[in-house]
Amino acid sequence: MARTTARKREKPKAGAAVTAEQCRSWLRQMLVIRHFEEKAGEAYTLGKIGGFLHLYIGQEAVAVGCMAALRDDDYITVSYRDHGHALARGMTPRAVMAELFGKAAGGSGGKGGSMHLFDAERRLLGGHGIVGGHIPIAAGIAFACKYRKTDQVSVCLFGEAAVNIGSFHESLNMASLWKLPAVFVVENNGYGMGTALARASAIMDISHRAYSYAMETEVVDGQDMRAVKDAMDRAVERARRGVGPSLLEARTYRYVGHSMSDAAHGTYRTKEEVEEYRQRDPIGVLHAYMKTEGYITDEEFTALDAEVVAEIDDAIAFADSAPDPDPSALYTDVYAEPA
């Protein structure tokens, strides 16, 4: 691949000191995502959820690490693999599960489903199904922040397979040209459906694509939530200061298939590979750190886990018993209601 030297990076500040409280909430978020996704997978096999279901199991540290670096008034856009981000951003498991069940109580009233999670209040603006489709949208949100002279930041997360599509190129060029307050996060889980990165991209070092746009870039261990947060802190700060956008590459892995119709390890990867990655589980990594720091005892962990399991069970029960949208909903939200 191209021999390019990395653009001189700002010296990573030693990870901002984190408290036991923070770690506990991050650990909890990751557990929520993990249990949520496992239950969602079950519900899908039971026919309670339809369409495409893309689980986030294995990548939890990326969503949690990113959200941990953001303010409430920052904006987030993400692909169809969006449950983890929605939960980490604060959407309740009930609201997300109800949307997956297609119920009126769902975040999008049951009209969007798994791929299109929105929470305007929390500034989570989708949940987008077209690969690369939300990258220019995120640039546009950043444009609006600059236009209004606020110091808000627009964060856009997408998979590594999206870096080969035109909208990635056009959007990053404009974002850098106009110094927009955006952070583009590539969740590099190694595969786009059944296609390994090496079979789709002429270079393996995705972060180097940033040099085509004179953009700051960093590669970060996507299984280490705190590392993700630290890198995000730097990128978000650059964006807030008006220095410009950044491209972050988080190296991660999905334990499960691309979607429910895809085997955990199809022909495109081995059982061994999946097992190997499971060894550096994002929850395990943070849990281990917390133990060494004395932030959590085994009893506390067991209790926390049980508490989360109960919350997800409740979300399932809620979603299952929640009513369908009214038939009239078919024709609403196509256009704004005449004022």
Added chain:
Amino acid sequence: MARTTARKREKPKAGAAVTAEQCRSWLRQMLVIRHFEEKAGEAYTLGKIGGFLHLYIGQEAVAVGCMAALRDDDYITVSYRDHGHALARGMTPRAVMAELFGKAAGGSGGKGGSMHLFDAERRLLGGHGIVGGHIPIAAGIAFACKYRKTDQVSVCLFGEAAVNIGSFHESLNMASLWKLPAVFVVENNGYGMGTALARASAIMDISHRAYSYAMETEVVDGQDMRAVKDAMDRAVERARRGVGPSLLEARTYRYVGHSMSDAAHGTYRTKEEVEEYRQRDPIGVLHAYMKTEGYITDEEFTALDAEVVAEIDDAIAFADSAPDPDPSALYTDVYAEPA
């Protein structure tokens, strides 16, 4: 802009020795293009030519230098600014001028016009009006050459403003990923219509975009026809050998407006800038070299120039008196004739 170090280049071989005969024919080609374009501009103002007319004056060395490096069985695709390439590839001034006049004797029977010059026999496959539209097409032609295991090469020429559009990114990635026998030539004349490169691209060194695709790249003086040919020789040879595609950036300049509806130097550039570039005229550069080498006397140059002027006058007369296509042509060539 991004501090990236150039990928180690193959040491440019000293320009392959050229003969007086070769230089004379290249000089003649450039004179043909120059006079053709000047006459075409006149014909446009007289209403003999309609639609958009994009002249190539000032960039002659790029087309002539590129074609000089190609075999008859290589393929060429180019943008709407295509007269120079068609003439350098061997299309007669009559055939090109007749097309501009919309006559049946034109290369495309008067149905394509200035922006869509095709000569299947000479493997000139357009003449494309959508910026970036022919870049994947050129990659596809290269794919076909590889598919058939021929050692033909597909050369694609486009303006510098096209490097910011998605198809450029998608095509170069695939071309490099699949090691296709293609050469992508950016004719960097500094402006896309009224937009200077710096206002459209986050980096000024277009050649650096090649690193995103692990692609060989070179920057060449686009006003020096022999330099263009030398760089092309290297790129074409890499493609023929199956080493892979290259991205060439030829730094050049258009003396005239973007199209006939645009002033020679609009608000976007100064008269002085245009004048300055005219000092390194591509015809003058080659002519000067030939004089120092004793390849041409002033008398010979005057005679050659007069001969070319006469040829272009003949092309104008031919095009002017040639018949329009038959009205039935409106409905032919939409689909293949039923065999």
Added chain:
Amino acid sequence: MQTLTYRDALNQALREEMQRDDRVFLMGEEVAEYDGAYKVSRGLLKEFGPMRVVDTPIAELGFAGVGVGAAMVGLRPVIEMMTFNFALLAIDQIVNSAAKMRYMSGGQVGVPIVFRGPGGAALQLAAQHSQAFESWYAHIPGLKVVMPGTPADAKGLLKSAIRDDDPVVFIEGEMLYNLKGDVPDGDYTIPIGVADIKRAGDDVTLVCHSKTVGVALKAAEQLAEESISAEVIDLRTIRPMDTETVLRSVVKTNRCVVVEEGWPFAGVGAQVVDTVQREAFDHLDAPLLRVTGADVPMPYNKALERAAKADPSQVVAAVKTVLYRE
């Protein structure tokens, strides 16, 4: 009343809306320093500065998406497509993002954006630069499609489009930019979804929009000389379509000819025919006929291009057919 060109009417609409609402901005290729490829944005950069009049790289998909994102958080982008031929590159953002966001989000996120620029053929621009896509956009729920045919309609409708809370595809005519016409003074709007009777008549209804308004009016004049009275209805908005106005006319004339610039298959006219024959079946004394552009890519040659375009003589001939005259 003032007399303005279609171009200047659009320019006034943009200027007045940008003065009225600082959420409104214009973005596209050459819109700022170049004053617009067709000078529709002349003077706006000078008045509003580079943050509100923004030149873009050649990246239709990208800057269309930038507009969608900005609209999702409350700005009012006007995205200029240098021509709608190039909007094919941006159509994923128009159809998959702009048109669906409100629905996918369960009503949480709307996209108040205008995609505008010239559509259809100009003169001898050949196949890739001479296409009319209004029936494509009108096919899509979530989009509104507006196509003014006069300076007054252009100004009033562009203002309504910019104030609209949903994505509007606003297609102008390159051949119309120099068209002069009376334009009301001051601030006024023309509602989206309301057709306009450009000429009253009793014998036949001519339905048209954008450039074909002129074609239909010319045909109506020629028909008048043969004492055939044609009513000319300018749809002005393609989606939502004002079927009431069309039906009211056809119920009166019992005959209808639909004129459009675009290709015949599943064009806007096909939808007009579908609606009218369904809603006014018993009032029709003849089948509805359509006059459209020739069903071919546009040729460069001047004579061939002229033959490919819908013209008054074809309309006159169609009218005589539905009137069973010769």
Added chain:
Amino acid sequence: MQTLTYRDALNQALREEMQRDDRVFLMGEEVAEYDGAYKVSRGLLKEFGPMRVVDTPIAELGFAGVGVGAAMVGLRPVIEMMTFNFALLAIDQIVNSAAKMRYMSGGQVGVPIVFRGPGGAALQLAAQHSQAFESWYAHIPGLKVVMPGTPADAKGLLKSAIRDDDPVVFIEGEMLYNLKGDVPDGDYTIPIGVADIKRAGDDVTLVCHSKTVGVALKAAEQLAEESISAEVIDLRTIRPMDTETVLRSVVKTNRCVVVEEGWPFAGVGAQVVDTVQREAFDHLDAPLLRVTGADVPMPYNKALERAAKADPSQVVAAVKTVLYRE
């Protein structure tokens, strides 16, 4: 005769054409090592190798253009769109390059290419993944549009499409892939541009294509129970459309209902209506009616989605209306 699924019929057509003509190759996302997102290309990589069954990056515009370029120099690319929803990103290459090359070049350069993949809705895939664009492609001169509704038609028509010298947009149905049906043995083709009477009848003509063939046939059965005899015409090819077959039927039944999956405005059915009312005006005893998908982005919720889709009960109701029964 063999009994095959629609999926396997397509797979056979691809395999046989690739065996017959080494200029034919298949390119798209996941077509090779993954055997196709919907397994239509199962086994082809193994048989033909990576140069003829090519996985691509996610770059629809790019690999569609690669196909166009390869076709321009004589190969016979079959470009798989994982679904036609994503083809919106490639539509510039389909419309501005593939459809116009022959014309722009004055007949010098043709583009023998097939763009194929599933179109329309499947189950609960929501707004961005549930769209039917056939009327868009059929609007474009230079393209042919083919949409088989049965395994036998799928195989015979795909072979014709691959052998065709012009660009063919070949739209399959994700919901049809598991449909079983009789398929003739050996090599056969079905000509492009010829409709098929799937069920003969006298009282009303039902025009349909692709997935709605099943809808129309179900409706016809239900109508038969009320001794209403419906003739079901499967267009099979949308462009060029076999209007003769449709007209012959309507002249006999004097009534017509057009059924399609897509949105109503300027859909394929609008063109059928336009043609029939013009060519068979005096034979019509009632207006032509259409049954289409609801004019909304597709909702995710199962019940709402069901309500958004054209179904037999709507067809039955439309038929009773044109028959003036209750």
